[in-house]
Amino acid sequence: MHKFKNLFDLKPINMKNRVLTVTLTLLTAGVTFAQSTKRKDQETIKDMCGCFEIEFKYAETFSDQEGYKKHDDYYATALEWATLIEDEKDKLAIQHLLIVQDTMVIKHWRQDWEFENTRLxxxxxDKSWTLEDLDKKxxxxxxxQKVYQVDDSPRYSGSATWVHVDGRDEWQNSTPAPLPRREYTKRHDYNIMLRNNQVQLTDYGWLHEQDNKKIAEDNDGSTTNIAEEKGYNSYKRVPDSRCAVAQKWWVENQDVWKKVRxxxxxxxxxxxxxxxxxxxxDKRLYEYLFELKPEAGSEEIKAILTQFVE
Structure with missing residues (x-):
């Protein structure tokens, strides 16, 4: 007998079992990768929490309007505490609190992050929003990212994928929004800001970079691009101890704002x-809510909100 005969005397391969094994292996690898990516996304979002010195910088760049005079550049600084207020499987929420002159705390904006969300x-x-259903696929x-105003009313929302490549962690989306607080009492020549938002982690903290378009929409739906602007909101991480007053304020006031949400x-x-x-x-919504006592009840809050909703 040939000494190599046994090497070739193999049993027939069950191809169905082989295909099933390979398929299950690939599916398992895919699920593991997706879970790992989601965890990385969650860690990145949570890295936007902490105590930050912020620089707000905006400059108008281009305009298609003949004779348009660019408005002055905008620059401001702030100290802000960003605290994680919801930490769920498919949702993270971060509340931002401004600190003024090291002693006064003002509830600022909020950002919610929802995974594979289909409703926004x-x-x-002109202070109106329409529900949009997104395709699950x-x-x-x-x-x-759902951004809310200081009174927890909607501001703008957009969906995109967090990208982690070449040492960069970033998320980018374009979405319409109301006028920014720095302009909504000063400008009457446009009524929509089309925001191109890019959120990126950096070695100093994180950066909110913007390429925005200021758009005037008429009643018939026609639009005019008034001007474009570049914006940088730079969040430089500093010791949490510098935001101690905001941490204390939130402990004392978080219950009433949970009821508002x-x-x-x-x-x-x-x-x-x-x-x-x-x-x-003659009072704005945030003025009513900022006057609420910590022990305010849900019915009182509901009554305030319903007055403002048309």
């Missing part, structure tokens, strides 16, 4: 579109 409110114009692996959640869940009044009895 898109800004239209299109948002696979994506995170929606819950009231908004119920209200928005029942709406396909929402339009907010600028003032009621």
């Amino acid at each position: 409110f898109t800004y239209q114009a 299109e948002v696979k692996g994506q995170w929606t 819950a009231a908004w959640e119920v209200l928005l869940a029942s709406k396909d579109q929402i339009k907010l009044k600028s003032k009621v009895a």
Whole structure:
């Protein structure tokens, strides 16, 4: 007998089992990779928490309008505490608190991050938003950033994928938004800001870079691009101890703002579109909410919100 005969005397291969094994291996690898990527996304988002010195810098760059005079550059600084207020499987929420002159705390904006979210409110114009349903396949692996105003009303939302490559961790999305606080009382020549937002972690903290378009939308839906601007919000991490006053303030006030968020959640869940009044009895919404006592009840909060929703 040939001495190599046994080497070739093999049993037939069960191809169905082989294909099934390979398929299961690939699926397992895919799930593991997706879970690892999601964990990296979550870690990156949480890295936006802490105590930060912030620089806000904006400059108008281009305009298609003949005779348009560019507005002055904008520059401001701030000290801010960003604290994680929700940490769930598919949702993270960060509350920002401004510190003024080292002693006074002002509730600032909030950002929620929702994984593979299919429901968001898109800004239209003139303090109105419309519910948009996203295709489940299109948002696979994506995170929606939902930005809220100081009174926890909607501001803008957008969905995109966090990218971790070549040492960079960044997220980028384009979405319509209301006028920024630095201009909404000064400018009347446009009513929508089309924001191109890029959020990027840096060696000093994180950067919110923007390429924005200032758009005037008429009642018939026609639009005019008034001007474009470049923006940089730089968040430089500093010791948490510098934000101790904000940490203390949040401990004392977080319960009432949790009720405000819950009231908004119920209200928005029942709406396909929402339009907010600028003032009621000559007061803005945030003025009513900022006056709430820590022990304020849900019914009192609901009554305030419903006054402003048309």
